[in-house]
Amino acid sequence: xxxxxxxxxxxxxxxxxxxxxxxxxxxxxxxxxxxxxxxxxxxxxxxxxxxxxxxxxxxxxxxxxxxxxxxxxxxxxxxxxxxxxxxxxxxxxxxxxxxxxxxxxxxxxxxxxxxxxxxxxxxxxxxxxxxxxxxxxxxxxxxxxxxxxxxxxxxxxxxxxxxxxxxxxxxxxxxxxxxxxxxxxxxxxxxxxxxxxxxxxxxxxxxxxxxxxxxxxxxxxxxxxxxxxxxxxxxxxxxxxxxxxxxxxxxxxxxxxxxxxxxxxxxxxxxxxxxxxxxxxx
Numbered sequence: 556x557x558x559x560x561x562x563x564x565x566x567x568x569x570x571x572x573x574x575x576x577x578x579x580x581x582x583x584x585x586x587x588x589x590x591x592x593x594x595x596x597x598x599x600x601x602x603x604x605x606x607x608x609x610x611x612x613x614x615x616x617x618x619x620x621x622x623x624x625x626x627x628x629x630x631x632x633x634x635x636x637x638x639x640x641x642x643x644x645x646x647x648x649x650x651x652x653x654x655x656x657x658x659x660x661x662x663x664x665x666x667x668x669x670x671x672x673x674x675x676x677x678x679x680x681x682x683x684x685x686x687x688x689x690x691x692x693x694x695x696x697x698x699x700x701x702x703x704x705x706x707x708x709x710x711x712x713x714x715x716x717x718x719x720x721x722x723x724x725x726x727x728x729x730x731x732x733x734x735x736x737x738x739x740x741x742x743x744x745x746x747x748x749x750x751x752x753x754x755x756x757x758x759x760x761x762x763x764x765x766x767x768x769x770x771x772x773x774x775x776x777x778x779x780x781x782x783x784x785x786x787x788x789x790x791x792x793x794x795x796x797x798x799x800x801x802x803x804x805x806x807x808x809x810x811x812x813x814x815x816x817x818x819x820x821x822x823x824x825x826x827x828x829x830x831x832x833x834x835x836x837x
Contacts, residue, residue, distance in 0.1 A: 652682035691751020709833035757783035
């Protein structure tokens with residue numbers, strides 16, 4: 556009886572131990588899997604966050620790159636392409652204003668000056684960006700329009716040369732004649748500087764008397780050539796002094812040159828004058 560009881564007890568203890576070991580094994584396995592799964596989920600979350608941060612960083616860099624590209628296109632005169640690039644930049648920096656600038660410059664390049672002014676009127680007075688002087692462009696637009704229309708070569712349409720002699724303040728004689736057309740002209744061109752100002756260059760040539768004579772056949776005439784050079788101007792002056800006694804004016808599409816020189820000898824003086832109107836050649 557004792558032997559049977561001992562044998563049954565031994566079997567029961569063995570079964571209990573095996574069941575306990577099996578349960579512990581499953582629990583450890585479950586915990587281990589749960590830990591591994593948790594780590595994977597955390598790694599995936601961190602990876603996703605990094606991807607999001609990378610995408611965000613790449614987006615900002617992309618807008619900066621596009622904006623810079625738009626500036627380069629605008630400076631090189633590719634206004635339509637530049638406008639398209641700035642449109643993709645949204646509200647980044649001065650993009651909305653630069654869209655209007657592109658539209659204005661495009662209209663200007665076509666000779667549609669009033670449309671260009673209308674677009675520039677929509678550009679904010681505070682808009683500015685490195686590499687392109689928005690406010691200077693806006694403020695000096697009228698000057699650029701004037702200089703664009705002015706550029707070219709001009710020839711005389713009216714010419715008067717006079718030579719008057721005075722003795723004791725009394726006029727003793729006067730002559731006038733039309734100068735030689737082929738020896739008279741005005742040429743003008745301009746460039747726009749990075750700060751929005753302008754440099755104007757060219758030449759002015761006109762005829763003048765060089766010697767007083769009692770007889771008209773003894774009068775000497777000569778060509779007088781002078782350079783036209785204006786640096787860093789924001790508007791074309793109402794009157795340009797080319798040399799002592801020589802002035803140049805531009806008005807309503809015409810150039811006007813006026814020359815005056817007085818020669819004195821005792822109580823006698825001679826006043827030489829030239830007045831020439833130039834029109835742009837077609």
